Amino acid sequence: MGPLTFFSQARLLIITGKGGVGKTTVSGVIANLAAGQGLRATVVQITAPGAQEEPEAAHLSRFFGQDEPVDYEGIVLLANSSGGEVTARAVRPDAALVEYLHLHGMRRLSRRLVASGALDVVATAVPGMPDMLVLGKLKQMERAAAAGQPDAADLIVLDAPAAGHAVRFLQSPYGLLDATSGGPIQAQAQEVVDMLGDPSRCQVLLVTTPEETPVSETIETAQLLEEKAGTKLGGVVVNGLLPVLALPPVIEPAELGRLAKAAGARLSPVELASLAAAGQLRLRRQESQAAQVARLAVELPLRQLELPFCFSSELGPYELGQLTDAFATAVEGLVPASP
Numbered sequence: 001m002g003p004l005t006f007f008s009q010a011r012l013l014i015i016t017g018k019g020g021v022g023k024t025t026v027s028g029v030i031a032n033l034a035a036g037q038g039l040r041a042t043v044v045q046i047t048a049p050g051a052q053e054e055p056e057a058a059h060l061s062r063f064f065g066q067d068e069p070v071d072y073e074g075i076v077l078l079a080n081s082s083g084g085e086v087t088a089r090a091v092r093p094d095a096a097l098v099e100y101l102h103l104h105g106m107r108r109l110s111r112r113l114v115a116s117g118a119l120d121v122v123a124t125a126v127p128g129m130p131d132m133l134v135l136g137k138l139k140q141m142e143r144a145a146a147a148g149q150p151d152a153a154d155l156i157v158l159d160a161p162a163a164g165h166a167v168r169f170l171q172s173p174y175g176l177l178d179a180t181s182g183g184p185i186q187a188q189a190q191e192v193v194d195m196l197g198d199p200s201r202c203q204v205l206l207v208t209t210p211e212e213t214p215v216s217e218t219i220e221t222a223q224l225l226e227e228k229a230g231t232k233l234g235g236v237v238v239n240g241l242l243p244v245l246a247l248p249p250v251i252e253p254a255e256l257g258r259l260a261k262a263a264g265a266r267l268s269p270v271e272l273a274s275l276a277a278a279g280q281l282r283l284r285r286q287e288s289q290a291a292q293v294a295r296l297a298v299e300l301p302l303r304q305l306e307l308p309f310c311f312s313s314e315l316g317p318y319e320l321g322q323l324t325d326a327f328a329t330a331v332e333g334l335v336p337a338s339p
């Protein structure tokens with residue numbers, strides 16, 4: 001399917017997966033692909049209440065070749081001539097609460113909460129409340145997108161917490177629904193639950209690397225998310241795939257020596273032994289990567305989108321371009337779901 005069809009499936013994409021598998025990277029890639037199609041995409045990152053700054057903030061900015069970290073006001077990471085845009089903003093539960101009170105005619109209360117220093121306490125006092133406040137903010141952004149408000153994004157990409165926390169995060173409105181009877185909290189929780197359960201509004205993309213532990217955790221998280229949060233799983237992004245090299249099943253130092261000599265290079269026995277060991281390691285990684293991708297396909301019947309490993313110490317605009325092209329190719333290979 002084309003990228004525009006892919007993005008028309010849901011306005012809010014929630015990106016989650018085990019720590020360090022590439023959630024922030026994939027969020028940036030998806031937003032960049034959307035901008036290339038003339039869409040306005042916003043990446044949302046979550047900051048803990050009271051934290052000074054989202055530690056990821058700088059990582060996402062650098063990926064787009066920018067220095068300014070992502071903040072609560074939001075920054076523009078990219079704007080192109082076709083009207084496409086990538087913005088990023090951090091959302092904090094306490095700031096989301098102030099905004100909610102403002103929008104619902106409780107300005108004086110919000111001012112008093114801020115002035116008395118009680119804001120943090122109120123925003124975090126009830127279990128599940130910080131997560132619910134963030135989800136409430138996302139729901140408001142999603143509604144603005146649906147209504148086509150002039151300053152609203154077309155696509156919201158949530159760079160969500162790591163898998164274990166993501167399940168708790170997406171379950172929070174259900175807990176608050178059970179714990180309240182009527183009132184604004186219950187109404188808000190119900191609206192968030194409605195959004196999470198509607199695949200035309202919100203879908204989850206899981207990210208994993210092609211390794212045993214992340215794949216196992218992805219399978220587990222997928223089951224938990226479907227059972228406990230009722231969100232549609234839109235696919236799994238397999239990130240960091242090594243290109244497959246045509247290597248012989250056994251790599252002998254002597255054979256490497258002959259090849260080196262034929263190419264005009266002289267390598268010591270120690271160098272040849274190291275090279276052979278590196279080749280064997282690469283071979284094992286290729287085999288294990290293929291086995292994990294196959295296991296994922298069998299145990300998790302979700303469409304897979306593959307992204308290559310970039311051989312670079314830090315990801316910047318060049319790698320962003322490469323990964324975006326790869327993601328576009330993966331999306332092209334998807335077959336639209338039958339109605």
Ligand SMILES: Nc1ncnc2c1ncn2[C@@H]1O[C@H](COP(=O)(O)OP(=O)(O)OP(=O)(O)O)[C@@H](O)[C@H]1O
Nearest residue numbers: 018019020021022023024025162240308309310315
């Ligand atoms: N395809 C890739 N090729 C090479 N390096 C990658 C790739 N994807 C991610 N990385 C690198 O791996 C590291 C982790 O990526 P990233 O920060 O996107 O993961 P994350 O899931 O958001 O991590 P966290 O759980 O800490 O938020 C980063 O240094 C990033 O540059």
Ligand SMILES: [Mg+2]
Nearest residue numbers: 023024056159
């Ligand atoms: Mg991250």
